[in-house]
Structure formats: structure tokens, C-alpha cells
Amino acid sequence: MFIIINVSVTKNYAWITIILIYNVFYMKKIILSVEQVRELIIKNRYRVDDMTKFLSRCIDGRYQNKLKTQNSKVKTTTQNSKTAETNLPALAFPGGDVGEMALIMATANSYGFEVDGEKVYKTLNEVIGGEENFGFHTDRHAMPAGRQGDAKAASGCGHWKQINLDPKAYSLEKAQIDFIQKKLNGLKKNKKIDEIILEGEHLEGAILLVRGNWGILPRYKIETDGGSQETQVFIYHQSLVDERHQTLCSAWLRQKAVKLYNGCDQDYLYEALSEMAENHLMETAKRLAKGLPIYAIVFEDDGEFEIKEMGTV
Numbered sequence: 001m002f003i004i005i006n007v008s009v010t011k012n013y014a015w016i017t018i019i020l021i022y023n024v025f026y027m028k029k030i031i032l033s034v035e036q037v038r039e040l041i042i043k044n045r046y047r048v049d050d051m052t053k054f055l056s057r058c059i060d061g062r063y064q065n066k067l068k069t070q071n072s073k074v075k076t077t078t079q080n081s082k083t084a085e086t087n088l089p090a091l092a093f094p095g096g097d098v099g100e101m102a103l104i105m106a107t108a109n110s111y112g113f114e115v116d117g118e119k120v121y122k123t124l125n126e127v128i129g130g131e132e133n134f135g136f137h138t139d140r141h142a143m144p145a146g147r148q149g150d151a152k153a154a155s156g157c158g159h160w161k162q163i164n165l166d167p168k169a170y171s172l173e174k175a176q177i178d179f180i181q182k183k184l185n186g187l188k189k190n191k192k193i194d195e196i197i198l199e200g201e202h203l204e205g206a207i208l209l210v211r212g213n214w215g216i217l218p219r220y221k222i223e224t225d226g227g228s229q230e231t232q233v234f235i236y237h238q239s240l241v242d243e244r245h246q247t248l249c250s251a252w253l254r255q256k257a258v259k260l261y262n263g264c265d266q267d268y269l270y271e272a273l274s275e276m277a278e279n280h281l282m283e284t285a286k287r288l289a290k291g292l293p294i295y296a297i298v299f300e301d302d303g304e305f306e307i308k309e310m311g312t313v
């Protein structure tokens with residue numbers, strides 16, 4: 001901004017070049033205020049489609065507001081000019097379905113119950129309507145030029161990267177991570193599914209914890225004194241995550257993917273899973289979103305919403 005003032009005064013075109021280079025290569029993250037978050041939500045909210053509410057994406061803010069891949073049964077939900085158009089799943093969770101696999105295994109490790117990886121995977125796929133709906137992503141940085149096929153599936157997902165770097169912090173064992181990676185590589189190979197490749201740099205300026213029957217798109221251009229600037233938000237969709245966990249807990253127990261100790265029931269599993277989900281979210285937030293403000297967003301049915309400041313990571 002201060003450089004721009006200089007330009008208008010000096011009319012020095014060399015400065016303009018410098019500014020352009022600066023803006024392209026060193027785009028600064030904007031830490032989003034309540035008012036900026038309000039503006040973003042008003043433009044970027046969309047109603048959750050009941051048919052596809054259990055499909056997931058990652059908390060990552062770099063998703064395009066419309067997925068280019070075929071991987072989405074999520075329909076455009078525009079009903080009037082007040083809602084955004086998208087085919088992006090509203091259920092945002094660290095790592096998407098990769099994170100879900102990691103979560104149930106970590107919960108089993110931490111609470112000391114048995115888990116059958118194959119059955120957990122199969123049942124999760126049944127709940128989301130088939131392997132072709134399995135939610136995971138990578139990013140452009142993780143794809144070596146000309147050797148895209150060689151990159152491990154999901155290797156550009158920040159959450160999955162952190163789990164790989166520090167399994168202990170996420171209550172996971174190496175063998176479990178290898179098991180999940182094998183499933184992911186299989187998914188990538190069998191071509192039933194296009195791996196989503198997120199483009200560009202991380203520019204998340206806040207974490208949004210969302211409740212209600214509305215989703216939020218993560219990218220938004222905000223007007224600043226220095227012109228229009230790209231921003232993003234990390235999103236965690238609490239109510240869709242909770243609803244899907246209830247369904248998953250019931251299905252996993254029914255399919256004997258999880259065996260609890262005598263006397264422990266579905267409620268116990270749900271509580272354990274919820275607690276570990278919070279641990280996983282905060283572990284990754286600490287690593288990737290240090291210092292960002294957290295806002296709790298509660299939607300009414302008609303799309304109206306409240307924002308509550310929850311401090312910083």
C-alpha cells in the first residue's frame with residue numbers, strides 16, 4: 001500500500017513493475033476481521049443438499065469455488081442470487097475422508113478398542129455412496145513436473161502431511177498410515193476418481209467453525225486500500241461432521257469394523273470420536289494456522305447467521 005502512494009507521486013513506472021512483481025509473488029495473507037468474514041459469508045454461503053451432505057472436502061482454503069473434476073455429485077444449489085453456485089461438498093473436515101480414516105484409527109489407539117481397517121474403509125465408502133466419492137486432495141506443489149503420476153496420493157494435503165511427519169502427535173502408528181496410503185494410491189490408480197489438485201498458495205486469514213444447514217466457499221476477493229486481494233478461510237463444518245459421525249459410528253458397529261469393550265455403546269464411540277476429532281483439528285491448526293482468528297458461525301435455516309469470536313489459534 002505504501003508503495004502505491006509512491007507511484008502516484010513519482011509516476012515512476014519502474015515502481016509499478018516492482019509492485020506487480022511484489023503482488024504476484026509475495027501476496028500477503030489478510031487476517032480477516034468479523035466484518036470481512038461477514039462479507040465473505042454473505043457472498044459465499046450455499047444451502048446444504050440433503051442428498052450429498054455426507055460427501056467431504058478438506059478444511060484447506062485453496063479449493064476453487066467450483067470443482068473442475070467429475071468427482072462430485074453435489075449439485076449446484078443456487079436458488080436465488082443470494083446463494084453461491086458450487087459443486088463443492090459443504091462438509092469440511094481435516095483431510096476429508098483421509099482424515100476420517102486416520103481419526104477412527106487414532107481413536108481406537110487412544111481409547112484401547114479394536115478396529116478393522118478394511119471394514120472401516122468399506123463401511124465409510126458405503127456411507128458416502130461408493131469409492132468414487134472418497135474425498136481427498138493434493139496440491140500443485142506436490143506434483144513433480146512431468147512426473148505427476150509418481151506423486152503419492154494426497155501428498156499435498158497439509159493435514160495428511162503433518163500426520164506423516166509426526167504420527168505420535170495424532171495418536172497413529174506407522175502401519176496404520178501405510179494402510180491408508182495404500183488405499184489412497186489404489187484409488188488414484190484405479191481411475192475411478194480424479195484426485196483434486198489445489199492450486200496456488202495458502203492465504204487463509206481465519207478459521208470458521210460452522211453450524212447449521214449451510215456451507216461456505218473458501219475463496220473470496222476482498223477490497224482493500226491496496227485494491228482487490230485474494231483471501232481464503234479454513235472451514236470446519238461442525239454440524240455435518242457430527243451428523244456423519246453418528247451415522248458412521250452406527251454403521252461401523254453394525255459391520256463389526258469396531259469392537260468396543262463390554263458395556264460401551266454407540267454413544268461412547270461417538271463421544272470418543274468427537275474428542276479425537278477436536279484433537280486432530282487443533283493439532284493441524286497449531287501447525288498450519290498459528291495466530292489466525294477463530295470464528296464460530298451459526299446459520300439459521302433461512303441462511304441468516306451469527307458470528308462469534310473465539311480467540312486465536
Ligand SMILES: [Zn+2]
Nearest residue numbers: 058095157158
Ligand atoms: Zn488437506
